[in-house]
Amino acid sequence: MTILLYDLVGSDMTRPFSPHCWKVAMALAHKGLEYRTVPTRFLEVPDIEGGASKTVPVIRDGDSVVADSFAIALHLEHAYLDRPSxxxxxxxxxxxxFIERWSQLTIHPFISAAALTALHGMQDEANADYFRRSREARFGKTLEEVTAGRDAGLASFRASLEPLRSMLAYQPWIGGDGPLFADYIVFGALQWARIATPYQLLDDADPIAAWFGRCLTLHSGLASRVAAAA
Incomplete structure (x- = not known):
């Protein structure tokens, strides 16, 4: 039976942007599992599978409904032991x-601020209103004020990635000789930014940019099929 992945989109259903959903899409492809995406907007999330979760991603795999990207990865790992780990x-x-916590606490905060107005622009009218109200309550500022500070924080953000940059001098993937879910965690965050905004997070010469480029070619170029924001 084909697995269903509830995937976050804006007004354009062909441009899924959630970092957490991208982790799961890459994990499903890594396992070689057939799946179908269900494009889902912010205001539709509470209705997924009868209210199974307040957030995406959510998958339905046969009789199992699983929410949260890490929980989904664990489910896929143990339900399909005969597939690549x-x-x-x-x-x-x-x-x-550990990589998940590092990504959430180091990478996500800067991207969520740097791409905030662009993410707002990706929504239809109703979802844009929800996005503005919820994010401005979270940040205590207007979306525009939050994004305006990104240039001042860019150098510090790039410096914060030095552990990953240094590690890539020793091995090609976070997972070692080949990509594992740890790679997809960090990739999901950078893919979120790539799809939302043309703002350049990484210098072209950065080894992390080269690693990200390799991620885009994985699984027959799955992630590269969604064009970068222009």
């Missing part, structure tokens, strides 16, 4: 959990 064992699961 997302973690390479229990140690890899623990390693990926």
């Amino acid at each position: 997302l973690f390479g064992g229990a140690g890899g699961e623990a390693h990926a959990r």
Whole structure:
């Protein structure tokens, strides 16, 4: 049975942008599993699978409904043991959990601010109103005020990625010789930015940019099929 992935979109249903949904899409492709996306806008999320989750991603895999990208990855790993591993064992699961926390606390805050007005512009009228109200309440500022500070924070953001940059001098992937779910975690964050805004987060010569480019070619170029924001 084909797995359903509820995937976050804006007014253009062909441009899914959620970093967490991208993690799952890459994980499904890594496992070689057939899936179908269900384009879902912000205001539609509470109705997914009868209210299964307040956030996406959510998958339906047969009788199982699973929410949260890491929980979904664990489900896929253990439900399909005969498929390529997302973690390479229990140690890899623990390693990926650290990467997830690092990404959420280091990468996501800057991207969420830098791409905020662009993400607002991707929504239809009703969802744009929801997005503005919810994000301005979260930041305590207008969307425009938040995004206006991105240039001042760019150098610090790039410097904060030095652990990843340094690691890539030793190995081609976060997962080692090949990509694992840990790679998809960080990739999802940068793909979120790539789809939302043309703002350049990384210098072209940055080894992280080269790693990201390799990620875009994975799984027959799955992620590159959605064009970068222009």
